[in-house]
Amino acid sequence: MTTPVVVCGRSGRMAGLIADAVSREPDLHLTARLSTRPQPAADALAALADLDRDRPPVVVDFTAREATAALLVQARTVPCSLVIGTSGLGESETALLEEAGRHRAIVTAANFSVALLAVAGFVRDLSGRTDDSWDAGVLDIHFTGKRDRPSATARLLAAQWRTARTRRRGRPETGEEGAEEAPDIAAFRIGNAVSEHRILAAGPGEHVEVVHRVADRTAFLPGILQSVRFAAGAPPGLYSLEDVACERLPAALGP
Known part of the structure; x- marks a missing residue:
């Protein structure tokens, strides 16, 4: 069974690269693009609530600070895992990440190389x-x-x-x-x-x-794809790229 993936952003450079990369992976399935604009394109969703809740996806976000904050608020009520690579997040966004991480698996990194x-x-x-x-x-x-x-x-x-x-x-x-x-x-x-x-x-x-x-921004793709696979199976928590690379999960979940 493939992992459903939603990519935030419809026109950004990273969003396009990530969507193309996901589409080429046999174990991943690009189910939707989530628009961050007030008037989303016809082929993009406007909100996480519009997703099929029967199969919680991994949502990948490399957009902007304000859009990431809105996404984290939406994620409070929509089952999903998250991979966040948005730069320039401040204290308020960090607080939202920590709150969401109590209920969702979230991989966040300053750099996905x-x-x-x-x-x-x-x-x-x-x-x-x-x-x-x-x-x-x-x-x-x-x-x-x-x-x-x-x-x-x-x-x-x-x-x-x-x-x-x-x-x-x-x-x-x-x-x-x-x-x-x-x-x-x-x-x-x-x-x-x-x-x-x-x-x-x-x-x-x-x-x-x-x-x-x-x-070239394609240098980030291996780390992003690895993070998507990790987030799909990880329990709730905030994880770093180092956690992903080491497949490091909470000790309580070990044998």
Whole structure:
């Protein structure tokens, strides 16, 4: 039996890529497109309530902050799982995610590149192994039209450095003390390239630089499709791409 999938957005670049990718997967079935516009197209649904409730779908959303918030409100009463990749979510949207995650399986990530998991792990490891003479910074480059700056990916990479550093020092990971450990982030919105993130770290006599560059949005598709399959069978909860890659479910559900 195939997994029903609904893709939010009718004209966005990511929405089109995701819909095409889902259509090519034999174990997935694109059942609908969900429009985020006030007047949806004739071949798109206007609300989750219009879906067939006999087979709860996985709803994939890479739209905009306001549309994602509206989707999460709708998901309170409509059975479904969610994969959320919308950038620039704020505190109110995070609260909606946490609320929905108590009743739905939700995979959410700042970046759905599986390769970025290795980059983030390296940054965390480097921070944990170096002493206080080392400092780090993040360079965040995106296309001109990207709304949020710094990007969620840049903040994620900075958080990896901060978390490992504060753990090594035995300090809290949140609050003012933890914030002191966060690397600076420099953000640029120029040209039409998809994204580039650089981690620069330096200590006495040595310098380390790691670059993650996305030249085509198709780089995100393997992580998205893997997340769809994961969300379809996962119990309620908020999951990261790392959870998906490791097939990590709540311990209480293990043997």
